[in-house]
Amino acid sequence: MSQEPQHLMSYTKLASVLFALLILTGVTVGVSYIDMGIYNVPVALGIACFKVSLVLLFFMHLKYEGRAIIVSFLSTVCFLAIMISFTFWDVAFR
Amino acid sequence: MSETTSFFNTPSPPQLKGIWAWLLTQDHKRLAVMYLWAVMFWFGIAITIGFLIRIELMSIGPTIMGPDLYNAAFTLHGVIMIFLFVIPGIPAIFGNFILPIQIGADDVFFPKLNLLSWYLYMAGGIMALVSLFTGGGFPDTGWTFYVPFSISTSHNVPLTVLAAFTLGMSSMLTGLNFITTVHRMRIKEMGWMQIPLFTWALYATAWVQLLATPVISITLLLIIFERLFSIGLFDPDKGGDPLLYQHLFWMYSHPAVYVMILPGMGVISEIIPTFSRKAIFGYKAIVYSSMGIAIAGSLVWAHHMYTSGMSDTAIFVFSLLTFLVAIPTAVKVFSWVGTMYKASIEMTPPLLYAMVFIYLFSVGGLTGLVLGAAGTDIHVHDTHFVVAHFHFTMFGGTGFAFFAALHYWWPKMFGIMYDFKRAYIAATLATVGFMFHYVPMFILGMMGMPRRYYDYLPQFSQGNLFAGIGGILLFIGIMLMLINLLLSFRKQEKAVANPWGGVTLEWSIPSPPPLHNFVAPPTVQDYPYDFSNVLQKAAAQHSSVNTEQKESE
Amino acid sequence: MKSSNDFTGIRIGMWLFLYSEIILFGGLFVLYAVYFHRYPDEFVEGGKQLNRIIGAINTIILLISSFTVAASITAIRLQNKKLSLGLLTFSIFCGLVFLINKYFEWGAKFHHDIYPNSDTLVSGPPGQNIFFGLYYVITGLHGLHVIIGMTLLMVSVVLILRNKVHAGRFAVLENCGLYWHLVDLIWIFVFPLFYLVL
Numbered sequence: 127m128s129q130e131p132q133h134l135m136s137y138t139k140l141a142s143v144l145f146a147l148l149i150l151t152g153v154t155v156g157v158s159y160i161d162m163g164i165y166n167v168p169v170a171l172g173i174a175c176f177k178v179s180l181v182l183l184f185f186m187h188l189k190y191e192g193r194a195i196i197v198s199f200l201s202t203v204c205f206l207a208i209m210i211s212f213t214f215w216d217v218a219f220r
Numbered sequence: 221m222s223e224t225t226s227f228f229n230t231p232s233p234p235q236l237k238g239i240w241a242w243l244l245t246q247d248h249k250r251l252a253v254m255y256l257w258a259v260m261f262w263f264g265i266a267i268t269i270g271f272l273i274r275i276e277l278m279s280i281g282p283t284i285m286g287p288d289l290y291n292a293a294f295t296l297h298g299v300i301m302i303f304l305f306v307i308p309g310i311p312a313i314f315g316n317f318i319l320p321i322q323i324g325a326d327d328v329f330f331p332k333l334n335l336l337s338w339y340l341y342m343a344g345g346i347m348a349l350v351s352l353f354t355g356g357g358f359p360d361t362g363w364t365f366y367v368p369f370s371i372s373t374s375h376n377v378p379l380t381v382l383a384a385f386t387l388g389m390s391s392m393l394t395g396l397n398f399i400t401t402v403h404r405m406r407i408k409e410m411g412w413m414q415i416p417l418f419t420w421a422l423y424a425t426a427w428v429q430l431l432a433t434p435v436i437s438i439t440l441l442l443i444i445f446e447r448l449f450s451i452g453l454f455d456p457d458k459g460g461d462p463l464l465y466q467h468l469f470w471m472y473s474h475p476a477v478y479v480m481i482l483p484g485m486g487v488i489s490e491i492i493p494t495f496s497r498k499a500i501f502g503y504k505a506i507v508y509s510s511m512g513i514a515i516a517g518s519l520v521w522a523h524h525m526y527t528s529g530m531s532d533t534a535i536f537v538f539s540l541l542t543f544l545v546a547i548p549t550a551v552k553v554f555s556w557v558g559t560m561y562k563a564s565i566e567m568t569p570p571l572l573y574a575m576v577f578i579y580l581f582s583v584g585g586l587t588g589l590v591l592g593a594a595g596t597d598i599h600v601h602d603t604h605f606v607v608a609h610f611h612f613t614m615f616g617g618t619g620f621a622f623f624a625a626l627h628y629w630w631p632k633m634f635g636i637m638y639d640f641k642r643a644y645i646a647a648t649l650a651t652v653g654f655m656f657h658y659v660p661m662f663i664l665g666m667m668g669m670p671r672r673y674y675d676y677l678p679q680f681s682q683g684n685l686f687a688g689i690g691g692i693l694l695f696i697g698i699m700l701m702l703i704n705l706l707l708s709f710r711k712q713e714k715a716v717a718n719p720w721g722g723v724t725l726e727w728s729i730p731s732p733p734p735l736h737n738f739v740a741p742p743t744v745q746d747y748p749y750d751f752s753n754v755l756q757k758a759a760a761q762h763s764s765v766n767t768e769q770k771e772s773e
Numbered sequence: 774m775k776s777s778n779d780f781t782g783i784r785i786g787m788w789l790f791l792y793s794e795i796i797l798f799g800g801l802f803v804l805y806a807v808y809f810h811r812y813p814d815e816f817v818e819g820g821k822q823l824n825r826i827i828g829a830i831n832t833i834i835l836l837i838s839s840f841t842v843a844a845s846i847t848a849i850r851l852q853n854k855k856l857s858l859g860l861l862t863f864s865i866f867c868g869l870v871f872l873i874n875k876y877f878e879w880g881a882k883f884h885h886d887i888y889p890n891s892d893t894l895v896s897g898p899p900g901q902n903i904f905f906g907l908y909y910v911i912t913g914l915h916g917l918h919v920i921i922g923m924t925l926l927m928v929s930v931v932l933i934l935r936n937k938v939h940a941g942r943f944a945v946l947e948n949c950g951l952y953w954h955l956v957d958l959i960w961i962f963v964f965p966l967f968y969l970v971l
Binding site: 144178 | 780781784785788789792795796799800802803806807810811825829832833836837839840842843844846847850851950951954957958961962964965966968969970
């Protein structure tokens with residue numbers, strides 16, 4: 127088996143990712159005090175998605191993984207999206 | 221080649237002795253054999269229960285059991301057949317044994333995890349057994365565990381549910397193992413489009429196992445939570461929606477029917493070209509249709525719920541999507557038939573089973589369209605038509621593919637050959653019995669006989685009598701088949717390394733294989749179903765026989 | 774076995790397992806989405822009863838612990854065994870603090886007669902019962918995953934102490950780390966869904 131050289135994350139890079147994550151947490155809590163009507167949920171979830179992407183890409187090294195892991199991860203997310211959205215064919219039109 | 225020691229005589233890890241060489245083994249072949257006996261044990265129990273159900277229905281009124289026992293009987297028949305036989309059957313036995321060999325590997329990627337899967341399977345089976353005799357009595361919910369009944373019944377549901385949960389874990393870990401094995405253990409020369417079709421089918425299956433099984437895990441956990449804490453997530457009184465249970469349940473259980481059938485299709489895709497001595501027609505089409513079925517099969521779960529009170533939009537959408545699944549399935553059937561066209565076919569028991577599979581599965585698939593169309597489904601929903609349909613696909617399909625695989629790989633697994641004549645008789649008997657058993661059910665269903673009742677109205681008695689007679693024939697046929705296979709152990713007629721003239725890698729090694737599978741490094745053909753070498757050899761043999769004959773004249 | 778040296782393969786196996794965990798929680802998120810669609814007002818009401826500050830603190834704790842786990846992998850690869858052990862121990866400590874917070878949070882709710890099948894919830898509006906039912910199921914299952922994650926981190930600590938995990942062989946630590954990050958990922962979604970729906 128050939129061994130692909132693996133990417134090494136530096137402390138500073140990890141720390142800056144953590145810093146960004148903490149800022150985003152602050153933002154999402156702060157924004158929650160402002161009432162934006164129907165935009166409340168999309169904004170909160172948008173920030174959450176952004177945070178999750180940071181964790182995935184850097185803490186979990188997804189950015190440096192091979193194609194197999196990236197493609198399969200995206201299909202998992204797609205499957206989850208299908209699970210939720212297709213259920214709404216029923217509940218949204220009942 | 222006979223000098224190599226078979227895996228039966230080489231424990232792995234090497235220091236193990238006696239029974240421990242089996243119970244702690246990390247060898248994929250030993251695990252496959254252990255799965256084989258466990259799965260056959262459960263199959264024997266479940267088919268006997270099914271047989272008793274049929275005897276009960278042969279005549280009107282309580283024949284051999286009352287309503288309560290009947291409820292328990294069909295629940296057990298369903299749970300055992302689905303979770304302990306059909307889902308693990310082909311992947312756990314033949315997948316474990318053949319998949320690593322077909323891709324030139326000496327084992328699966330995570331051998332210890334493989335052992336763990338086996339223990340989870342056994343633990344699940346034992347829990348299912350224990351659940352029968354403890355708690356409030358036999359589980360009586362049907363294999364679907366629909367709420368609210370599964371939450372309110374006093375019978376022993378939690379343990380059965382936990383058993384299904386454990387079996388799901390086992391199936392999921394097997395899938396995980398196979399995906400990693402196919403990705404990382406293939407010999408370098410083998411590209412993606414050189415992988416044998418059985419392995420491809422298992423790869424597609426593994427993805428469904430991996431992504432769909434957790435949905436049933438959480439659903440079953442929710443049943444247990446509801447029973448323990450009465451949260452009310454599915455209870456309309458407390459704001460819940462019981463239909464969501466059905467959504468979650470079928471989100472797994474519909475893809476699961478493809479977990480059941482895809483490996484069977486893979487088996488058929490191996491057997492047909494081998495005995496046609498001809499490259500399989502449309503290799504790539506079969507590969508893509510396997511993946512297509514895996515994907516499309518995950519989009520259609522709600523077609524089990526047309527009469528449950530779903531929105532009309534959902535019924536329309538899911539009905540439409542259901543029809544899409546028919547396309548990749550038909551591609552496979554056409555490819556198999558296309559392979560046999562103008563081929564030099566050699567008749568053997570595995571091929572007979574495979575041909576029966578194609579016929580029975582086609583009937584099952586076509587009647588599936590009747591159920592997939594919302595209009596007709598509402599007429600036959602929850603009748604014997606449904607029972608006949610899924611037995612045609614699951615039993616006539618996966619079941620017969622399993623029998624085909626047993627006959628195809630039996631000489632490879634054990635190095636012995638069975639009696640052909642008895643195998644043919646058993647196959648014919650089982651097929652005739654099968655038709656007599658299930659075709660009347662289609663008619664009964666059309667007439668309106670509901671499923672899951674121990675009794676019926678007088679107008680259904682003739683059909684049920686026929687079905688009962690068919691059931692007896694079917695039962696005898698399958699028993700004969702199993703006895704025939706078991707008798708091969710007594711006769712010990714040695715099988716050669718390649719009794720069928722197959723070209724995939726498992727036929728290039730001794731039967732039974734040695735511990736590390738390959739004595740010499742495997743060579744990969746450019747095209748996985750290239751029979752030119754086999755044909756050349758046969759032609760050479762044929763001409764030498766001819767010259768001998770002439771000389772003797 | 775050859776395969777135990779194929780770190781990429783081991784990682785693929787771990788990711789596959791993580792997918793199944795994601796879908797496991799996914800089933801609950803399906804329920805959440807549907808019920809949020811059905812009872813938007815009650816969900817907002819329920820969200821207001823949860824303490825946003827404790828939720829935010831727990832988020833920060835998990836984020837920091839995720840960072841320390843990631844950093845401990847860097848440390849072990851740079852052969853700094855002591856730092857790596859320290860970071861891991863700190864992460865386990867974070868997990869413990871998270872659970873203690875959760876304990877007090879649940880305790881306070883129990884004190885206000887808000888727990889599955891309690892009188893307040895059964896007699897109250899159905900949407901409220903569903904909100905708190907989901908809250909207990911999801912955070913409970915997540916808490917269970919925190920405990921499993923802490924156990925895995927402890928296993929890694931032991932393996933590092935025994936020199937089974939070192940700069941040339943750190944796949945186990947990496948996989949435990951991946952699991953811990955997953956626990957974090959799920960919380961990142963749970964936090965806005967329950968505490969910030971307003």
